[in-house]
Structure formats: C-alpha cells, structure tokens
Amino acid sequence: MHYDAIVVGSGISGGWAAKELTEKGLKVLMLERGKNVEHIKDYTNTNKDPWEFAHRGRATTAQEDRNPVLKRDYALNELNPDWWVDDQDCPYTEKKRFDWYRGYHVGGRSLMWGRQSYRWNREDFLANEKEGIATPWPIGYDDMAPWYTHVEKFAGLSGSHEDMDVLPDSVYLHAMDLNCVEQTAADRIRKAFDEKRRLIIGRTSNIAVPHHGRTGCQYRNKCWLGCPYGGYFSTQASTLPAAMATGNLTLRPHSIVKELIYDKDGKKAKGVMVLDAETNMTYEYTAPIVFLNASALNSTWILMNSATDVWEGGLGSSSGELGHNLMDHHFRVGAFGTWEGDQDKYYFGGRPTGFYIPRFRNWGDDKRDYLRGFGYQGAASRGDWRRGVRELGIGADFKENISKPGPWTMGMTGFGEVLPHHENKIELDPDKKDKWGLPVLSFDAELRENEAKMRLDMKQDAVDMLEASGFTNVNGWESDYALGMGIHEMGTARMGTAPENSVLNKWNQVWDAPNVFITDGAAMTSASCVNPSLTYMAMTARAADYAVKELKKGTL
C-alpha cells in the first residue's frame, strides 16, 4: 500500500505529525504497535468509584512478579494497568539500571503523561555551544517560537503570564489558582530571594474551558485514566480527531515497524516493514515521507534495525552518535515542611497541576560548580485520613478527627537537567528477544558528576525556600532515582550541525535518509530542565511544515 506519508507512533509527537500532515492534504498512514484506545469509550476505569477497585488502586503481588521494572514506581497499579507495557512481553537488558515505562497503544503516553508544559528558553538552545558540551543545537529559540505558538493554540494550555526570560510564556486559555498557602509562599519567596526565585502556578495542558470540541477539566484529578471531558491534551482528545476530520488519515493499530525499507541508490527510505502484532504477518507500506515518532528509544531502535546491509549499526550510525547521549530529567530530591497558619482555610476540587519554581541556578549572575540547572514542582495541601495511620488513636474520636482536614504541608521536588554524554548509550542486545522475536535494547547509562553536584543544591535550595517562607519542621529528602524514572527519555538520535556530529539535521531529517524525520525525544541534543513534550509538539509541527513544502518542491 502506498501513502503520501507514514507516521510511526501515535503518542504526543505522532499525533501532531498526523494532524499537520493530513491538514496539509497528505494521505497519511499512522502505525501504532499496540491496540486501539477509543476516546471516552475505552477509558474503562475513568468513571468508577474508589470502592469499585478491589485493591483500591494498589498493585497485586501477581502484577509485581510479572513486572520487575514497572513495580519500581507508580506505573504498576490497579487503575490503568493496560496502558503500561508488560515487562514479560517487552523485556530489555540493563547493563546498568534504567527504568523504562512505556505505553504501547493508540495515544501512547499522551494518555498518562504529567501534562506539565513549558517552553524552552533562549539559553537552553545555546548552552551546549557556549559550554563546549556534546554538540551545538542547529536551531535556536527564534526557530521554535512560532511553532510553540502554533501548537499551544491548538493543544490548549493553562498558566500565568510571568514575563521571565528563564521561562518564556506560552499562549494560555486561562490560569488555575495557587491555594492560600502556596500564594503566601510565592509572595515570601519572591521577596526573600530578591525576585530571583519565583513560585508560579504549574503550566499544564489541562484546560477548564471549552476548546476545539472539548468540554474541559472538571477537577477530578483522574487524568491518567483517560478524560471523558477532554480536560487535557491527548492524541485522542486533540490531534487524532483533527486528523480524522480531514478524511486523510488511516490508523493501523497492532503494527510493529521492524525496519525502514532503505533505497541504497536513492539514499532514502522507500517505506516501512510492518509486523502485525496479532497475526505475525509482515506487510510493506511505502511513502515519500516517513515520520518516526515511536518514542525516543524506539525510534532509535527502528534506525538500528534499518539499512544494516549498508551500515552495520543501522541507518544514522555513520555519525557514530546513534544510540548515544541518552538523557532523562533527574528528580526525587527536594524538601517538605509544615505550615502552622491558615488552619481556617481549605480548598475544593482536584486541581490537575501544582506549583512550579523556574530555574534560578546558573542563571543571570548566579554561578555554581556544576553546569545548567533545575526547576521545582510541588504543592501545598492539607492532610487526609492517611495521616492517622501512624498517629496514635483508634475509636470514635479518632474517626471524627481524621475526617477533618489535617495540618497544611508543602513539598517540592527538583527536576534537573541531565547532560548529554556520549558514553550514556543504548544498543541492540544480540541475544535477548521480545514476544515477537525482535531484538531488544540494552541500556548502559548512569548519572554523572554534574548531576550529583546539582542534587545537593536541589535539596538545600528547597529547604532554604521553605524556611524563608515560614514553614516549620522543614526536611530535605532524597530518594531512589535511576535514569528513566523521569519518563523523559531524550537523545540517542540527536540533531546537529553536520553529519559527523549528529543523526538529524536542523529540520529533523536523518542525514543519511532526508525523507525520514524524527521529531520525538530521540532528536534532543540537550535536555533543558523543563518538561519536554511541548517542545516535541512544536518541533513536529515545524518539521511537518518543512516536509510538505519540500515534498511539493520535489526535493524529497
């Protein structure tokens, strides 16, 4: 079968590729390796009450035994287990520990994502070059700004306008409110740190107003079960219906792309080879343009399995960078404290975002003994019945007391930039195979000195801000973090200025096959410290626009 374009993957970036390409008139085939998930209809648990879950959301030992990776964090649970990839069906190899939480179904992780949405700043694109780290970005903020605007208008974001260089404003439909304690902390932090540290409402792809046919957020805070109100951006709520409305989209679930079909003489991809995940039959699909949006590490996996008769390491390996420079955001370090005041205040509703404190380290005239920086996410809240578990008390008075709002606490965790290191890498494991007999990835990456130094600040700065705001019982904390836990996999097929230093050029084209575009996390040349998905959206729309123009010119 022949199409005008093939999009591999249906998550955040794949959905955007499908929307942009179909709206520009191309007949597009979108391939998804997992099953279909229909908007609303297939959100099977989203309207259930807590008591309808036999284990109240907790994972069973049977689930834990089957999923040694997923059980490392919240991904293993009773509420949306079908949306996390089964460790037995899809194993991988850990030379060093790497936590890989995947979503193989239509919509991918756009259904379960954290939704925090931030623009990169100007320095984020310049830092590699200024500091001599890895390789320079081939694009800058000005290349991206119009495309940020483009995707923000359609995706729908909530957030406040702050006019900060470190965190450029997006287009917002509205802002959600800080609660009383967060607002007080915001005022005090701003004053105590001379305007250099700011606490603002988290910028999120949740919207509480009607937008492009979506009803909007009802403050249930059950986003990761799928939202029947279209309260947050997902493929199902946003890009897929838009692409479908053009009449130009064909969606094929259960389609594992094994490799790109490479035309040695034309030096481009002819199409893709698909393994049907249900029937194990193989199919070929052809198109003049292929977008790889299979998620960062799976887009790279496809390249590694393609054109191996030309390059042993696969398509894009001629640079020596394919599979290298694996990144994530490191976190799970911060502080929490108790708030003695506002005992007569409370809130109502499940706000689907917390607060955000933008980066302030190595910014302006601040200079540390490490590179880059971090931001914080957090929230203030009042205790619920859980506080009673460790408190002394049983009986009627105890029952009455813990039914009332408990003390206010506020906590925050830093999200720090991970530097790109050539030595942090993935490769194919020649020995291990998945359920379909396909080779699996092997991980060999770790946090290094720069991140370790940064983590000291991530804890202490949080303590300092809470204490400066008047919190008591302030405790810094740090818990188990391994690369991958941020679920922000980036790098392994980076963009760059020349075929010698990168896999992709400034339009996200594979240097060795210019009709192949990669616009998911694989393309990232560095990581910034802000959540990455909004940047993938913008990058995808930008590349799709370029691809269609070049196709029309006949250069692809």
Added chain:
Amino acid sequence: MVQRMALAIGGTLVAPTVLLESCSFDPDTSTAGLERLAILDAIAETIIPRTTTAGARDARIGAFIDVMIRDCYYPDMQEKLNAGMQEIAVEGKRSLGVAFEEATQMDREAFLGVYDAAAASDGSHFFRTLKELTMLGYFTSEEAAADGVLNYEPVPTRYDSCLPVDENTKVFYSNI
C-alpha cells in the same frame, strides 16, 4: 449513594460520559472462613466504629482486608499479619474473658490500644498494616461516602483555592 451530576458549565453541556452504574465492591471471601472474617471485622470496627455514620463492619472491611492480605502481600508478610490476628484473638479472649469479637467496643479499644501504641512507634509492627488497611478500605468505601464521612465528590467541576473551614468541614477527595 453518591449522586453524579449532569452539569452545564459555561453554557456547554458536559460531554456525555459513560455514566456507569456504580456497583459496590463485592469482596471475594472464598478464601476466608467466617471466624477469620469475624476477627478482622472486629479489629477494623474497633479502629473505626459505627457512630452516627457507618462503621468498618458496615463497610465489610474485614473482607476487604482479607482480600488485600491475599493479593497484595508476599508470604512473609501474610504470615506476620495472620500471626498478629491470631494473637489478638487468643490474647483478647484471655484478657477480656469473652471472644474478642464479642467484647464491647470499649473493652476492645482498651485492649487494642496497647497494639496501637506499639505500632505508632514501630512502622514494621503488624498492627500498623492492619490499621492502614482498615482506614484505606473504610475511607474509600461506598458506605463512608454515602454517610458523608468525607466530602467525596467524583466530579467537582471547579477548583476553589481558598475556602473558609468550619467545624463541619470534611476532607475533600475525588479519587484514589
């Protein structure tokens, strides 16, 4: 029964969600004998008794705990919890003169208070886990929601960032 609301916000009819008829969790008690359920219910009821609102026994928390122990804990922890229950049954009868589950709420509270004190200072104590499971099951139960023990609102429709509290204000929750 908690009412789900059909809502109109800002002139836009809220999406026709699949309003599943909620059915109360029906615990699978096939593995638990009546005696086991009785002692579990009695422990849970001692922690969260019936007052003007439902108690743990009304919410069948004994059966809930049994399912949790069976499905969510490994054998070493299962043995520890089972041994703890056994101890409460045996020592309770010896101390109270009647079967633990037949003793008065006041007597059971006095007896379990010692365990509660031990668990408050030792997170690995078996009673900490029984107390946690009791509270998890009870405060997320249909009975507690129906009686307004907490302010359960599955579709809040709004976020109020700063509301005054009075003596009747209950913990708000919309999900687990």
